[in-house]
Every structure is written in C-alpha cells, then in structure tokens.
Amino acid sequence: MTEKVKIVTLGCEKNMVDSEIMSGLIDQRGYSLVEQAEEATVIIVNTCGFIDAAKEESVNTILDLAELKETGKLKALIVSGCLTQRYKQTLMEEMPEIDGIVGTGDFYNINQIVDEALGGKKPAFVGNPVFNYEEILPRKLSTEKYTTYVKIAEGCDNNCTFCSIPIMRGAFRSRSIESVIAEVTALAAQGVKEISLIAQDSTNYGTDLYDGEYKLAELINKVSEVPGIEWVRLHYAYPGFFTDELIEMMASNPKVCKYIDMPLQHSEDTVLKRMRRPGRNRDTRELIAKIRSRIPGVALRTSLIVGFPGETEEDFERLCDFVREIKFDRLGVFTYSKEDDTPASRLPNQIDEEVKEWRANTLMEIQRQVSNENNGKYVGQVLDVLIESYDGRSDVFVGRSQYDAPEIDGDVYVSNCKVDIGEIIPVRITHAYEYDMSGEGVL
16 A cells, blocks of 8 residues: 655744655655645654744644544654754653654655654664755645745854754755756746745855855846746845845846845844844944845845843833834744753843743834834835735735745735736735735736
8 A cells, every 4th residue: 555644844944845855755755645644644743943832833743643543544653853853862752652753964864764664663863964955856845836945055153042053953054056056947847936045044155165255146146047937035144144245136136036034133232242143233223224225125024032031121122112213124023932952041031931922012013013104105006916826705816025925924915807826917006004915906
C-alpha cells in the first residue's frame, strides 16, 4: 500500500519553504501527499521553537495528532524543524508518541526517516544546522502558484541577546546567486509571478560568499530579470546593513515592490544596547528618512518588542512617541519571550506578563490609528493589485497591492471587474479602512 503523508507546517515562511522541499522529496519517493490528517498514515509536524507560545503550539499539535494512532490511520508521527533542533533529547525522552525526529539541517533525509519510522525504528537525524540549499531540491508549492517565498540565506551571525535563531539555524550562510536564480526560474516556469525573498538577515546577503561584498541589490536585479516574474518583495532587512546601492536599486527597478520589511525591535538606545542591536535611535531615524526620500511612496513594515528586561515606563512612552512620529505603514508587536540559553534570559529586571500585554495592546492601538490615516492617502489613486480570490457572496475579488505582503498585511477588495485569479490589474481605490482597502477595477 502506498503510504499517505500529511505535512503540518507551523511558524514562519522559512519553515514553509522547508516543508515544500520535504513535500517534493516525498512526492519523488512515490508516497501520496494528502490534505487531511485523518487520511494520513504518516504525519510530519514541522515545528517552530522561536518563542514560548510557538513551542507550546508545537507540542500541543504533536499531542493532538498523536491521537490519530488510535482514531485514524496514523502509523508514524515524525517531528521536524526548530523545536527538534533545539530540544532533541527532551522530545525523545518525554514524548513517546514521536516516532522520529529531524533537525533543521537534515530534512533532506526525510524519506529515509519516514522509512525507518515505518519500520519500527526511532530515527533521530539532528546534526549541525548547516544545510544551505546550494543544490536545487524538488519543491512542491503549498501556496497559490502565482506567489511564493524563496530563501536566499540561512542562519544568522548577529547574536541579538533575545534571539535563539543562531542556536536553531546556525551561522549565516548565503546561497549563491546562481542557485537562487535557478530556483526562481523553475518557479516562474510553474506560473509564479511574485517572489518574496527571505532570510533572517537579508541585507547581509553575499558577504560570506563574495569577499565581504553586499550582493543583495545585484541579486534582486537578477531575480527581477527572470521571465515571468512581475513582483519581487524583500523581507527581514537588517537595518545595520542597508546600503545606498540597495536603496537606489529599489527606487529604480519597476518590478521591485516598494515595500521594506525591516525589523527594528525597539527605538530606545538603552534597550537596543541590551538587545545587542546595531545602531541607535538617531541612526534609525536617518536611515528611514533616507529611504523615504529616495524611494517615493515606499511602505515600511517593522516589528517591535515590548517588555524587554529593564524596559522602563519612560522607554515605553518614548517608543510610543516614536511609532506616532514615524508612522510605519505596517507594524507587528511582540511581547518579550524569555528563551532558554539566550543572554537576555539572564538579565535582571524581567517584566511581568500583564505589563507586557498591556504595552503590546497600547502600541497596537496607536498603530491602528496610524494605519487608518496612512491608508487614507491611497483613496483616489490607481494601484496595481494581485488578485488572489473571489468572494461570490459579495461579488468582489480580493487581492493585494505591492504594499502588502501575502498573509501578513491587508487586502484590497475589488468590484466592477471580471478577472482570473493570479492576474495583476489596475484598481482605483475608493475606500480605506484600518488595515484593508476597497476599489474598482480599471479595465
């Protein structure tokens, strides 16, 4: 009997790419990939272990799916990803429900792991997280075929005091330009139009491969030249390495989305120093001003952490003022999570959870008002919108502008048009809301 495999992906887009490669390998093996966990004889849970909430979700998902050994057809439950890379021994000792585990640097062995688990062994492939995607492995897309993510690097060398990524993903490792372009070319041949480039630290791309040279601008230009690619989007741009060359390229290349995802984490120097982040408040302000002056209409997304050890009321109030002043187009707020084996977990003046939650809610309320104001500037403008779905009840299409990343930011609701899913069409914006917009197709 052909085994039926279900892959459950938790966490970030980088995990999603790993899952898609595992799907491609499993498909090559001749096993059947299924959508419903209840139908699966093998389930792979690709976990996240970044913060406590993600770890809890991963553990709960594993336990819930393990019940299918009694109520469904499940024969083998395999766990992969960041949680296994970080907690191999604990998982194997405390969760007998698991039949095999694989770390972040070994998932290309997934077929062997599946076979051994089905054979009654308890395989554990968790070595150093050094996989770097130089080879083009088979990849079976889980997203709609017109948009997807491409990893350009793995790991991180920045060693921020709150972050466990170097523990789980290893040191920073760029893919070669040729490797990335080969993958993008293959994806374009499948109908992909939008490529979102991701790395934990994308602006440092190439420095480890090309004699210390920053190569992100060159890479993005070459991705944009691949036939069939219409939008190129950049994620996780570390502020310390944002070069003038990158700014000029984003301003001049019409296929590059005027959208920058640049996690800043905080605004105040005292907090940034304890976080071991590069630059200070003045540097951030100068960089944002430069980006906005040279890339007209650019949308800036950032993420901020509240409740970091030692963050005072004054620090938080200044952070609020910073958000009001800068008026980020998109903003995510996280409460500080005390992570094992990170320097920040040993800092004094840890902050109560209730205080963290209150600060996060306060900051998001400020951003809600900022976002409503920012979106208002698009009313009357014509924006290109990538159509992603159709709502038959309301007779409207739903899509995104270049200023909104897939499944992260807002939507544009489009009436007065008949188009195919995956098309990019001009839309005149008629209404703006806190996070979404609506308009009419201009055809």
